[in-house]
Amino acid sequence: MTAFVSALDLFSIGIGPSSSHTVGPMRAARAFAERLASDGVLDQVTRISCALYGSLGATGLGHGTPDAVVAGLAGLEPQSCDPDQVRGAWSRLGGKGAEVRIAGGQAVRMLRSDVALEPRTRLPGHPNAMTLQAWGDGPLPLAEETYYSVGGGFIRREGETASESGALLHPLPYSSADELLALCEEHGVSFCDVARHNEVAVHGERGIDAGLDAIWAAMADCVSHGLSTEGTLPGGLGVKRRAPQVRRRLEEYDRDEHLRDTSTEWLHAFALAVNEENASGGRVVTAPTNGAAGIIPAVGHYYLKFVPGADAAGIRRYLLTAAAIASLVKKNASISGAEGGCQAEVGSACAMAAGALCAVLGGTPRQIENAAEIAMEHHLGLTCDPVAGLVQVPCIERNAIASSTAVSAARLALHGDGTHLVSLDTVIETMRQTGLDMMTKYKETSEGGLAVNVVEC
Incomplete structure (x- = not known):
């Protein structure tokens, strides 16, 4: 399938x-x-x-x-x-x-x-x-x-089986990264082109463009609202929103162009904004989960703000590439924290963002696959142990750090020719196996790790 x-x-x-x-x-x-x-x-x-x-x-x-x-x-x-x-x-x-x-x-x-x-x-x-x-x-x-x-x-x-009827609508089907790379080489296209070809067969040209634009508009609204909303997050931990304060400081730094490069700090601010909105129960875009929702919009905003020539068409390619990578993870491992730990959520989102950024920076299909592999590899074994069962600690900061990892993975992959020892398929399978081996208390139950070692005040 x-x-x-x-x-x-x-x-x-x-x-x-x-x-x-x-x-x-x-x-x-x-x-x-x-x-x-x-x-x-x-x-x-x-x-x-x-x-x-x-x-x-x-x-x-x-x-x-x-x-x-x-x-x-x-x-x-x-x-x-x-x-x-x-x-x-x-x-x-x-x-x-x-x-x-x-x-x-x-x-x-x-x-x-x-x-x-x-x-x-x-x-x-x-x-x-x-x-x-x-x-x-x-x-x-x-x-x-x-x-x-x-x-x-x-x-x-319960009792439902996955339908394969959708496969008939996809003119360029694939079930692994190797198969996706083979399609790219056969047709002389990139990940986003394969994804778009399949999307158009289902939604039509206008339908997929309108859908992608609506997704990005919702992501942008979430970032904007998170950067401007003050207050304390609900749940009793007393976690204060930090994104607005970070935004104000960065705006001050940016007024003095010679002070320092703030691109990484803006990247962090974008991610914090989204995940603080998520923690408050606000409007967010699942990407591929809510606990990891800040990474894709943060890296996308980084692209628009700091990459010369970035535009709306690039954002569409970015989202399509990310979806192509997420499809591989969803089919061959998991995007569920309860099933695979946070490696399945933040690790997957980081791989999606890394490959997608690599694509809009001009990466080849093999460089894109390499970027996604680098990002996923360095999240293997990551547990899901939210303090008090809230998507706040360590989740909010984790999205900011993973956004940095995604950018680093993309730029590192661009320095190579796509040749590397560990394939994306291998690291996805390793993530699946690691999730099976991981103790239940480290998989979104708040029964281990930080959740039991942080004293709630």
């Missing part, structure tokens, strides 16, 4: 703080509500319950998962909802419960206890699992579904 996943699916506009713990559960809950309506049983429903298993249960409170479930049942969609409608949706139920209009229709009274956290129960399908049940007057549920939030906002219903 082809590895190709559309950029319009990989880069989904949604809300923070987590693609797998917020966006995915919201989509699953909405899908369940829509099923109740389509099956004609919604008017019989008197109660809905949801059990959050494994990683969803372990860090669900810090990631806003119960809020997302209630919002999804009410028919809200991550890409179009007001984030304020989601924040506190579960806690607003209060001690005696409140009515929730399921899929915007039937009113059902829900209690906070209707959403249960079951961190010690892990279902075999994926570490991020949730079971929804709808109850009527009888002793058995009217309907029951289990969903898996498999990373990047993607969900899979």
Whole structure:
């Protein structure tokens, strides 16, 4: 089966703080509500319950998962909802419960206890699992579904199999980096050209351009809002937003052109801005996850601000190249922190940004593949251990540092001819194996690492 996943699916506009713990559960809950309506049983429903298993249960409170479930049942969609409608949706139920209009229709009274956290129960399908049940007057549920939030906002219903029908629409299919390189050499094109050819077959020329432009506009809005919004992030850790202060200082430095090169510090500021927005539950673009959402927009802004000749067409090539690389990781390893640790999130985003930047800087396909490999290789084994289950420490700074790594990897690859010892396919497979070997407590459960060694004040 082809590895190709559309950029319009990989880069989904949604809300923070987590693609797998917020966006995915919201989509699953909405899908369940829509099923109740389509099956004609919604008017019989008197109660809905949801059990959050494994990683969803372990860090669900810090990631806003119960809020997302209630919002999804009410028919809200991550890409179009007001984030304020989601924040506190579960806690607003209060001690005696409140009515929730399921899929915007039937009113059902829900209690906070209707959403249960079951961190010690892990279902075999994926570490991020949730079971929804709808109850009527009888002793058995009217309907029951289990969903898996498999990373990047993607969900899979239990019993579903991956469809290969999309492969028929992709004129240039590939399942590995070696196959992608072979296509590039056969047709004399680059990664972004292969991706665009496949995208046009599905979305058309205007459709893919409009979609990419909308994705970048959302990323740019997120950066802009994050650079100008002051305050303290929610969750109780007392983490203050730093991006606005960094922006002001850099603007002062830049007024004196001889003071120093600020390009790397601007890169950091862009990443901080996005991930502070994400941590606050604001509007972000999954890239390929929310926990790693700052890297692609930060490096893209670096390209526009500091690379001569950078333009909107270059941003389209940048996003298409990044999506082509992400497709390989998603198919052959994972982009889920609960499945592979942070190497699967920040490591994947860093590889995407490195290869994409290399492409718009004029890199050959083999240099692009090398840049992605360098970036991924140096994130192998990276754990996901967010303090208090919040996407704040170490996540926000980690995006800034990984953005620097992406730029370094791209420029290092450009100094070579693309020849290197470790292939991108090899490092992706190594990441997959490392994720399997990694202890569960280091994979988005907040049961190990920094999460247990940082004293919460």
